[in-house]
Amino acid sequence: MRLPWTPAAAERDSSAAALRVQNLSVDYGNIRALVDVSFELLPGEFMGVLGANGAGKSTLLKAVSGLVRPASGSIRLGETELVGVPAHRVPATGLAHVPERRRVFPSLSVQDNLALGAYATPPDRSRAELLDEVFTLFPRLKERATQLAGSLSGGEQQMLAVGRALMLAPRLLMLDEPSLGLAPVIVEEMFDRLAAIHRELGVSVLLIEQNATQALEVIERAIVLTTGEVTFTGTRGELEGSEYLQRAYLGL
Ligand SMILES: Nc1ncnc2c1ncn2[C@@H]1O[C@H](COP(=O)(O)OP(=O)(O)OP(=O)(O)O)[C@@H](O)[C@H]1O
Ligand SMILES: [Mg+2]
Numbered sequence: 001m002r003l004p005w006t007p008a009a010a011e012r013d014s015s016a017a018a019l020r021v022q023n024l025s026v027d028y029g030n031i032r033a034l035v036d037v038s039f040e041l042l043p044g045e046f047m048g049v050l051g052a053n054g055a056g057k058s059t060l061l062k063a064v065s066g067l068v069r070p071a072s073g074s075i076r077l078g079e080t081e082l083v084g085v086p087a088h089r090v091p092a093t094g095l096a097h098v099p100e101r102r103r104v105f106p107s108l109s110v111q112d113n114l115a116l117g118a119y120a121t122p123p124d125r126s127r128a129e130l131l132d133e134v135f136t137l138f139p140r141l142k143e144r145a146t147q148l149a150g151s152l153s154g155g156e157q158q159m160l161a162v163g164r165a166l167m168l169a170p171r172l173l174m175l176d177e178p179s180l181g182l183a184p185v186i187v188e189e190m191f192d193r194l195a196a197i198h199r200e201l202g203v204s205v206l207l208i209e210q211n212a213t214q215a216l217e218v219i220e221r222a223i224v225l226t227t228g229e230v231t232f233t234g235t236r237g238e239l240e241g242s243e244y245l246q247r248a249y250l251g252l
Pocket of ligand 1: 031033055056057058060
């Protein structure tokens with residue numbers, strides 16, 4: 001099912017970016033983690049954020065979801081300026097953030113974890129309908145609905161973290177290295193599910209991924225961060241065609 005605010009790819013209009021980051025800088029004390037970062041994500045687009053360890057990828061997502069306060073710059077989700085919006089109010093704007101290292105509540109059941117995800121669901125979507133959507137995408141979560149989240153495998157916990165984010169019916173889903181620490185076969189499954197979420201729910205996606213080769217299977221465009229600066233913005237084809245990027249990120 002397609003959400004009302006996400007037009008099909010053919011209707012994409014660059015004047016109506018889903019997310020527009022402009023001249024964003026973030027400092028941690030004396031450390032400048034992001035320097036004048038600007039990029040746009042179009043409605044319904046699947047965009048990658050690539051870069052080495054410490055490049056500022058997680059900081060970018062944290063700034064968007066209000067977890068770190070930028071030193072300067074603007075972050076607009078559709079028409080809404082997010083800079084200055086407290087983190088607990090951000091989900092209601094239609095943005096879901098699956099942080100680095102799956103964070104599920106281990107002593108709660110799968111279904112209770114999912115129910116907690118629905119705390120800022122838009123009024124026009126019912127919890128039951130969203131739960132159904134999540135269980136269709138992740139049948140294994142349905143089978144394990146009453147199991148404690150802490151007893152799930154790593155891959156299942158990551159799927160639960162993504163499912164919980166989908167309970168917000170987000171228009172933008174941000175994922176911080178969802179494949180981290182998972183076995184290759186589970187990584188394949190995760191990426192297959194992310195592609196399905198993008199295709200079937202029409203959600204815009206911003207994905208941090210260390211494994212650029214894997215990311216290229218799903219992303220349409222990417223930015224590359226190098227010590228806090230955007231050093232590349234382009235399509236998957238442009239990324240694949242760049243010798244420098246191939247060496248730096250694709251291990252070729
Ligand atoms: N809370 C913090 N306090 C001080 N410095 C921080 C903090 N969080 C991150 N940094 C620094 O900011 C820079 C960017 O960190 P960030 O976590 O955004 O990088 P990353 O690209 O996500 O790296 P990784 O691939 O290892 O997850 C790094 O130099 C890091 O040490
Ligand atoms: Mg990180």
